[in-house]
Structures are given as structure tokens and as C-alpha cells.
Amino acid sequence: MDSNELRRSFRDFFVERGHTAVPSASLIPFDRTLLFTVAGMVPFKRYFLGEEPAPYARATSIQKCMRAGGKHNDLDQIGQTLRHLTFFEMLGNFSFGDYFKEQAIPYAWELVTSVLGLEADRLWVTVHTSDDEAAEIWRDSVGVSPDRIQRLEEDNWWQMGDTGPCGPCSEIYYDKGASYGADGGPAFGSDERFLEIWNLVFMQYDQQDTGDLVPLPKPCIDTGAGLERIVPILQGRPSVFETDLVYPILQEAESLTGRRYGVDHRDDVGLRIVADHSRAMTFLLADGVVPTNEGRGYVLRRIIRRLILRSQLLGAHQHVVERLVSGVIATMGEAYPELPERQDRIMELATREEDRFEQTLSIGAPVLDAAIASGAVDGEVAFRLHDTFGVPIELTTEIALDRGVEVDLEGFQRAMAEQRMRSRQAGFGDDGSEEQATGALWVLETFGKTEFLGYDTQEATGE
Ligand code: ATP
Ligand code: MG
Ligand code: MG
Ligand code: MG
DSSP states (O other), X not given: OOHHHHHHHHHHHHHHTTOEEEOOOOSSOSOTTOSSOOSTTGGGHHHHXXXXXXXXXXXXXXXXXXXXXXXXEXXXXXXXXXXXXXXXXXXXXXXXXXXXXXXXXHHHHHIIIIISOOOGGGEEEXXXXXXXXXXXXXXXXXXXXXXXXXXXXXXXXXXXXXXXXXXXXXXXXXXXXXXXXXXXXXXXXOTTTEEEEEEEEEEEEEEOTTSOEEEEEEEEEEEEEEHHHHHHHHHTOSSTTSSTTTHHHHHHHHHHHTOOTTTXXXXXXXXXXXXXXXXXXXXXXXXXXXXXXXXXXXXXXHHHHHHHHHHHHHTXXXXXXXXXXXXXXXXXXXXXXXXXXXXHHHHHHHHHHHHHHHHHHHHHHHHHHHHHHTTEEOHHHHHHHHHTSOOOHHHHHHHHHHTTOEEOHHHHHHHHHHHHHHHHHTTOOXXXXXXXXXXXXXXXXXXXXXXXXXXXXXXXXXX
């Protein structure tokens, strides 16, 4: 089964069971509490909350998702795991006050075992520690053996963001086998071995910013399954990077950099980042995000610049963006006609950002290299790179830490604050520096002050 067949089978399964097929919404949500559409439920938020009557009691969708900011941010996982992408497609079925757990659980099981043909003895499920009801349905209605049902606390509680719809959830995992890591099921075993494929959320509350949980008018169902995670299982591939959805783009990265996938771990991380970010860049541009210094535009800028820098570190000498964008459009254009339709604009914005970055990078790269060679990147230098040379602080940190060199992030923030003060005194607006300060905060949160634990090898990048 290829990805097109999987999309079709999923949709047909739920349409046959009375669900309305709803097209994917944009990656830019109407909802103002979110930077990006992080899940299939986001476009339906108002129906869950009862703020607007749902035009259908049941729906199914294949939603474009982006997890690169806010509560759901996988940016720092990309490349490090075999299962995370920033841009991915979420298959989902939804009930707006219609059926609840008793129906959602058997539907999911039937689809996974009968339609997709996954072997039941490879499957595990989890429920929330408090959710006896879901555990009973799995055991009694579906017939899952009790030793394959585990209970988790945080992992089985889902919420859209800091506020909004939330509730306990139940998840389906696929055991990829002993070669992927420790046994013990999803609760105790390895995350790469026990691959989370589908989350069934029992939406029951509206999380308030005061911390209170207000019950929804009616309990609802919101499920999300990762298309890119299921396809490798069906195609017998080890990761999300090696299927018809992503591999052609990774191959483009191989050809641009001269590196082969599967030879060297560090190269693999880089190639995965380039492949992932190519998809994210193309889809974000298609949905109207433009590289800027603030908000989602800044996330896009970081993604494009990280992709370019990573390509260069892997050995690319020429421009990369045009071929990567073309690769994504060739691979994904049939399923997402907006890509070929908007190809000219996507290409123009992407290559313009690449040109702009390269102009500044030609001056910035030696500055960064010199700082790294000196054994520490001080705050002033990091700030100058960020502010003058257009090397986002996240990139400076990533590259420096990759070579075992620290960045003085507190000094960076001080320099940033001084700059804001100066521009305020001079009568200029902030021009996104608040977002840039948030970027520094993101780095602090992600990497900590002194330690970087992301990569398993720590020698020079070889460039
Ligand atoms: P994980 O624990 O693996 O990070 P999650 O618990 O954050 O996943 P959910 O919020 O439950 O994910 O999203 C529902 C489903 O969407 C997941 O079960 C998975 O199949 C898919 N999914 C989530 N994040 C990603 C991602 N970064 N890349 C690809 N698929 C994803
Ligand atoms: Mg996650
Ligand atoms: Mg999870
Ligand atoms: Mg989950």
C-alpha cells in the first residue's frame, strides 16, 4: 500500500461509517492561540467548544500539520529520531457530540487490523491512568489482551495548546521489533521500538488559562494518526524518511551534498533535517507564510536558513533551495495541487531568502568559525551574527554546540536588550526583537545553558 492508497482507505473507511470528508485546512490556523495547525482537530475547535454548531456530527480529514512552535514543537527532535517530522499529515476522525469511546476504539482497531492488515500481536495500547472505561472497551469489546494495555499519565492526556479543548486519550503503538530497542511495551520500552501511530482523544474539557478545566457541552472524539508513521510499517521501512513520501527528497539532498544516507550517523542527522525542512519550507510558503523576523515568519526563516547551513556543512557548494523545492513539489504535488499551482511564488520567495542569507553568511561564517576556533562564542559575537549577519541565534547555538563549544546566551540576551533600548530611544519600533528574544529563550529551554545532549557524537562536523 502506498501513501495515496492509505489516504484513500482511511477516508473511505470513515465515509462508509457516516463521516463527512472535510478537506485539509491551511497550516495557518484561524485560531489565534496557535502559531500553526498542530493537529487535525484545530479547524474544528469551535465545534468542540460549542461556540458554533457543527455542520456534521461526524467528520474525517487528512490535515496538514506543522509542529514547530508553542506547546507542540518537534524542531529539536528532527533528525535525532526515526519518527518525527515538523510537517506531516494527520489522518483523523471526529465526533462532535455523536459517538464516544465505545465506538471510536472499535473503529480504530478494525481499521488498523482489517484495512491496514497490521498483525494484532504487534499492537499495544495505552489509556490514561484514570480511564477504566477505555481499558474495559479495549479488553472486552475489542479483545486486546490485558497485558497489552498499559496506563500512562501525561502521555495519555492531550491538549491542543496552553488553552482549549483537551481530555484523556488512548493510543495505539506498533512494535517494530527487538532490533529497535528495549522491550516492555510503550510504557517501559524504547520509543523507537514501540512506535506511536494513533491517538484517540476523548475530548471532555476546555482548558482555561486560569488552570481550570471547564467541561465541554458534550463529550467529543478527536483522533489523529500520522500518515508518515504508518506508511513505513506498510512498506517495511525503518523510518519516516524512507518512504515514497520523503525519500525522494532525501535523495535530492544526497545528490546536492555528495553524502550517502545510512553510512555515517552525523550525515544521516543532517540529511534528515534537510529533507524534513524542505517539506516544511515548501508547505509553509504555499500556505502564505513569508520569511520575516517575527512570529511564524521567523520560524520559516529559521527553517530555511538551517536547511541551507546544514546542506553546506554536509558539503553542498551550489544553491540548494531550488532543487529541494522542486523535489517536494514533484513528490507531493499530486496530493496537494496547491503546490504546483503556487510553484512560482514558492520558488521566488525561497530563492530570495537563500540569496539574502548567502550574502550575509559570506561575512558571518568566518566570524562564527573564528569564535568557535577560539573555544567560546561570547554574547556580543552571537548577537552580531544574529542581528547583523542574519545567522539566527538558534543556528549559532546548534553549530557551536555541535562542535563542543558553548555560546553565552545570557550575554546574547543582554546585548539584545541593549539594542532594543537603543532603538527605542532612537524612536524605532521593536521590529520583531521580542520574537528574537523568544528565540534565545527557546535555545535556553532546548539546549540548557551549558550542555548539549542532542547528538550522540561530539567531534568536529568535518567541515
Ligand atoms: P510523539 O510522542 O511520538 O512525539 P505525540 O504524542 O506528540 O507523538 P500526538 O499529539 O498524540 O503525537 O499526535 C497524534 C499522532 O500524530 C501521533 O500518534 C503520530 O502518529 C502523529 N505525529 C505526532 N507528531 C508527529 C511528528 N512530529 N511527525 C510525524 N507524525 C507525528
Ligand atoms: Mg510529540
Ligand atoms: Mg506521544
Ligand atoms: Mg500522542
